[in-house]
Amino acid sequence: MDASTGDRPWGTEALMIFVVARDQPVLFETLRREFSSDREIDVIMDRRHTERRQAIVPYAEERRRAERRVRNDVEAQLKSLGWALVRSPRARVPRA
16 A cells, blocks of 8 residues: 555455545544554544435336445444444455
8 A cells, every 4th residue: 555645556456445424534534554564454534514315306116126335334434433444345254
């Protein structure tokens, strides 16, 4: 990982991702420094600004069975702790 930009070398993929709340820049920099040499952990700042559905309007029933992006527990951790640790969506789970 390039410590100056936070960019991961092409072709590498973190297994776990620390998502840090936007109002925690000091924590973000601390975690980024701490895990800069760990290829299995990436540290990113939460990029969301607001919820997408703001107006209360009827919408078609959700076809997906589970939320793919942000789970309620991650949202709660960001609000209470200032960070959340999530498994990378591209991380492969070893088969038994």
